[in-house]
Amino acid sequence: MVYQGCQDVFRTSFSIQERKKLLERFRLPEAYILNVGTIEQRKNVMLAVKAIKEVNIHLVVVGAKTAYYNDVKAYIQSHGLENKVTFLTGVSSKELAALYQSAQMFVYPSLFEGFGIPIIEALYSGIPVITSKGGCFKEAGGPASVYVDPSNEIELKEAIVNILEDEQLKQDMIVQGKQYVERFNPRYIADSFEKIYSELNKNLY
Numbered sequence: 001m002v003y004q005g006c007q008d009v010f011r012t013s014f015s016i017q018e019r020k021k022l023l024e025r026f027r028l029p030e031a032y033i034l035n036v037g038t039i040e041q042r043k044n045v046m047l048a049v050k051a052i053k054e055v056n057i058h059l060v061v062v063g064a065k066t067a068y069y070n071d072v073k074a075y076i077q078s079h080g081l082e083n084k085v086t087f088l089t090g091v092s093s094k095e096l097a098a099l100y101q102s103a104q105m106f107v108y109p110s111l112f113e114g115f116g117i118p119i120i121e122a123l124y125s126g127i128p129v130i131t132s133k134g135g136c137f138k139e140a141g142g143p144a145s146v147y148v149d150p151s152n153e154i155e156l157k158e159a160i161v162n163i164l165e166d167e168q169l170k171q172d173m174i175v176q177g178k179q180y181v182e183r184f185n186p187r188y189i190a191d192s193f194e195k196i197y198s199e200l201n202k203n204l205y
């Protein structure tokens with residue numbers, strides 16, 4: 001199987017100073033968890049909002065808004081979470097890459113995806129990933145990511161807390177995630193295509 005890759009910018013390291021300036025520009029705290037994707041029902045960001053309700057961590061959501069955003073915003077307001085969740089739109093690829101690298105972890109409780117490129121972006125960025133059980137998610141996230149029931153806010157909350165409180169677990173996930181994500185490296189993908197074409201040519205003669 002030949003996998004999709006991601007933009008080169010997500011394999012670029014940003015300095016601490018560059019990341020600090022970005023956080024200041026977006027008025028973000030130093031410690032936050034990240035969610036990336038269009039704010040629509042199937043992306044299920046509401047679960048992430050509910051999960052961090054009683055956790056001492058900020059949630060940053062990057063993505064275009066749909067009507068579903070109004071439901072999420074209403075929940076945030078009714079539970080007094082305005083100071084715990086930040087929504088960002090119009091973020092460049094370079095800014096997004098730096099936001100990934102500055103995050104404590106990436107949380108992606110989507111209900112279904114064709115593949116899950118943001119998971120790969122997060123692994124390249126060197127941060128732990130929590131995503132959904134089933135579907136394509138394990139193929140994108142590999143053995144080092146944490147998988148939760150996308151309908152269970154308690155399970156997601158516990159996964160977030162475990163990573164925040166266990167530095168060794170966090171570092172293990174980062175190291176193993178970086179090793180796994182190399183299969184999505186453009187060079188690896190190009191080699192895979194070359195092997196496929198070579199096999200096809202053999203079968204033609």
